[in-house]
Amino acid sequence: MQMLALGFGALVYALIxxxxxxxxxxxxxxxxxxxxxxxxxxxxxxxxxxxxMLDLHFFRDPVLSGAAVTAFMISFGMFGASFFLPLLLQDVMGWSPSSAGLAGLPMTALIVIAAPLSGAFTARCGPRIPLVTGLTLCAAALGGLSLYGEHARYLEYLWV
Known part of the structure; x- marks a missing residue:
């Protein structure tokens, strides 16, 4: 356990x-x-x-490994966007904190709607299609955010 904490602590500090x-x-x-x-x-x-503490033999299963990597990638991208998008809206584009917060509501609403639907969809057709679809949509949305500069209007990237 100490090696895991030391390893991740050193990694995070090096990345910072x-x-x-x-x-x-x-x-x-x-x-x-x-x-x-x-x-x-x-x-x-x-x-x-x-x-x-963590049975690494579970990761021999390609479905489990794919799901874990996909969940990590989506979480990494979405948490990054959730952190940096308000900073962009406030510091670069000059929005108020309230306006920047309201701009994130569509993403929050879609997550609330999609989470139970994705569980039902996964139960019905297996994990591959939802995982690939989710990763593709997340990549398209994060790529879409990179298309707009400091003079973008909210409606231009609302689709993201």
Whole structure:
């Protein structure tokens, strides 16, 4: 458990410091190496213990692995958009915090609607089609956000 916390802590700190210090900075390289060693140690321990915290043998199943990678990618993209889009709207485009918050309501509403529907759809036709569809829609939406500059109007990227 300590190796996992150390590994992710070092990785997050390296990712935070990398853009500011440069990716070849000694501190960033040391943190990256420490993260790699700690995470590989965690994997080695988990593979050998009789009662692992995370049974890595589950990831031999390609459906489970695909679902886990897809969930990570979608969460990474959506959390990034949820963090940076309000900053863009407020700091670059000059919107008020209330206006920026209201701009996120359509995304929130669609998540509330799509979550139970995706569960029912997955139960009916299996995980592949919903996973591929969700990842494709998320990639299209995040790509769509990159099309607009600082003078974009709300209605231009509402589809995203």
């Amino acid at each position: 410091e990398g853009p500011a210090r440069g990716w070849t900075d000694i501190r960033v390289l040391t943190l990256s190496a420490a993260a790699a060693v700690a995470l590989l140690t965690f994997v080695a321990v988990e593979l050998r213990t009789t009662d692992p």
